[in-house]
Amino acid sequence: MNRALLVIDVQNEYFTGKLPVSYPSGSLDKILRVMNTAHEKNIPVIVVRHTQPQEDTPIFKKGTPEWELHPDVAQFPYNLLIEKSLPGSFTGTELEAWLRDKGIDTVVISGYMTQMCCDTTARQAAHLGFSVEFLSDATGTLAFQNNGGAATDEELHRAILVAQDGFISKIVSSSQWVENLG
Numbered sequence: 001m002n003r004a005l006l007v008i009d010v011q012n013e014y015f016t017g018k019l020p021v022s023y024p025s026g027s028l029d030k031i032l033r034v035m036n037t038a039h040e041k042n043i044p045v046i047v048v049r050h051t052q053p054q055e056d057t058p059i060f061k062k063g064t065p066e067w068e069l070h071p072d073v074a075q076f077p078y079n080l081l082i083e084k085s086l087p088g089s090f091t092g093t094e095l096e097a098w099l100r101d102k103g104i105d106t107v108v109i110s111g112y113m114t115q116m117c118c119d120t121t122a123r124q125a126a127h128l129g130f131s132v133e134f135l136s137d138a139t140g141t142l143a144f145q146n147n148g149g150a151a152t153d154e155e156l157h158r159a160i161l162v163a164q165d166g167f168i169s170k171i172v173s174s175s176q177w178v179e180n181l182g
Helices: 029-038 093-099 112-127 153-167 172-179
Strands: 001-009 045-050 081-082 106-112 130-140 144-146 150-151 169-173
Touching: 001 029, 001 112, 029 045, 029 130, 029 172, 045 093, 045 112, 093 153, 106 112, 112 130, 112 153, 130 153, 130 172, 150 153, 153 169, 169 172
Parallel strands: 001 045, 001 106, 045 081, 106 130, 130 169
Antiparallel strands: 144 150
């Protein structure tokens, strides 16, 4: 199994911006731990950064402090930076070609938000023939209320993990993932 760790949208928007991630607690620490482990085990680390394409966007506006990678992630060594403007990390990016060129057959999902960019990227990966490991505590979200209803951060996160484990991903905690690497 040739893996690559995807660190999706760990940007300041989720810490000091309009979308503060609240569940699960400690997700950033878990993300940093798996980044460190991947680096130690020579597993490529791919950092993904989201940019909203609209000029007047209130979130993820290119060049703003909230758009920047979280400082702890930005200082960490990574193999590739992917810039995206839609929820899926494969859409309109070089990700698939890069993975195939490196002989990667498994992607490991970490980052934000569980139900949006992490879920979409995992589904895209599975549809493209990659195996997917979805880190249950190194992904995260916040509570939402919109025209579709309301969900707590925990409900939303848990529902996506349950859906992912059906046919798309292997759900594993960050500590289990590290332990499985030996």
